[in-house]
Amino acid sequence: LTAGFQSRKTDAESDSPDETIRLAVIGRPNVGKSSLVNRILGEERVVVSQVPGTTRDAIDTPFQFNEQKYLIIDTAGIRRKGKVHQRLEKFSIIKALRSLDRCHLALVVIDADEGITDQDISIAGYAHERGCGCIFLLNKWDLVKKDTYTADQYIENLRSAAKFLNFAPAITISAKTGLRIRKIFTLINKVYGQYAVRIDTGPLNRIIERAVTRNEPSLHRGRRIKFYYTTQISTRPPTFLAFVNYPNAVHFSYRRYLMNQIRSETGLTHTPIRLYFRKRGDRRNSSK
Ligand SMILES: Nc1nc2c(ncn2[C@@H]2O[C@H](COP(=O)(O)OP(=O)(O)OP(=O)(O)O)[C@@H](O)[C@H]2O)c(=O)[nH]1
Ligand SMILES: [Mg+2]
Incomplete structure (x- = not known):
């Protein structure tokens, strides 16, 4: 009866208490995805550089935090289609998108210093289409002049650009200074709790x-x-x-x-x- 509606993510696993929350870190090139992954893991696990397109593969790292198991996947930056010329880059993007199929939640990283772009919104759209819960992370908040823009203004802009994701939480962070990295986990656990819910x-x-x-x-x-x-x-x-x-x-x-x-x-x-x-x-x- 329900077979046609079953998501492939759900049928392999039951609601066992030791289940792993799978997270994909996605975003445009150079927004700080790898920096965020390293900050979360507390070690230089993946390569960070100011050259856009540094990460080529989708890199999985399992870890545990407060007794909860997680898997975090660092992915390649996703550029707009028209600007992707090299085959290698195309493969990297396909891998990044595929990682969304394995994940429950997408951490959508945006470079707050550059501002919110259409591409950031389409990337969030890919995650949404694949059935992932989304959390927006406005990164590099340490670079933003706070007298010019406030976090509320940024989040308001984001809300009007991504109306279809008005339920997705959004916070400002800094992978560089560690600002609000713990808060990300509060959000992850909250969103996942709802994502995995069963209503009688x-x-x-x-x-x-x-x-x-x-x-x-x-x-x-x-x-x-x-x-x-x-x-x-x-x-x-x-x-x-x-x-x-x-x-x-x-x-x-x-x-x-x-x-x-x-x-x-x-x-x-x-x-x-x-x-x-x-x-x-x-x-x-x-x-x-
Ligand atoms: N000031 C500041 N710089 C940051 C922050 N996060 C990352 N960076 C810098 O931004 C650059 C890109 O960081 P990466 O972590 O390599 O970015 P990425 O999104 O993984 O990039 P690709 O793998 O190329 O897509 C590096 O020079 C980082 O040091 C941040 O919160 N604040
Ligand atoms: Mg990277």
Whole structure:
């Protein structure tokens, strides 16, 4: 029944307590991804240099912090397609993108000193498309003149540039000075907790029922759209399936409304979630 919706990330592992949180560090070239990885690991594990394109491979390092296991993957910087000329660079980018398929969360590193660019947003978009939770890290905050721009202004700019990721946390950091590196782990654990959550069918159905009663979907060719039953079919990210009479008639804005209701009533404030619709006939009508 649910096979078509299972994410490949979820089926291999159960909710065992010793599970590893897998993190991909992604971003444009030279934004400080490798510096951040070294800072987190507390050693010069990967090569850092001011030459853009230093990291070529996706480098996995497992580590443990406060009894939680993590795997962190340093990746190659991702430039805009039109500017990628060399085959080697193309391969590096493919590897970086592939690492997102193995990861739960993407740490999207942005060079705050250069400001937020379209490319930063498309990179976050790749992670989102692959079902990763995202955390924005505005790095090199030590270089930013604080009298010119405040962190709030930066984050506001980011919010308006990446509306589709308005639930993703964002903080200013410095891989160089270590500013707010511990805070990153608070966020990682919080986002992952939501990312891996399971919501029971009972409460979930009550949320949907209440939402539909409060705000009915518009009619489909004169007929009511009915929501029969909703269940969570997978996690990482939390994925819900609602059985309805006219799945294709549910407007995208109504789907968004239902998703917002699920989010706000279950506290899923920082994780991506998915909601699918599937057809189920009305029993009373179909038995006639
Ligand atoms: N001032 C300052 N410099 C930083 C910070 N983080 C990284 N840098 C510098 O930025 C340059 C690039 O750092 P890397 O860590 O190699 O960047 P990267 O994103 O891994 O780069 P690629 O692997 O080439 O994509 C280096 O000169 C770092 O010393 C920071 O927080 N503050
Ligand atoms: Mg690097």
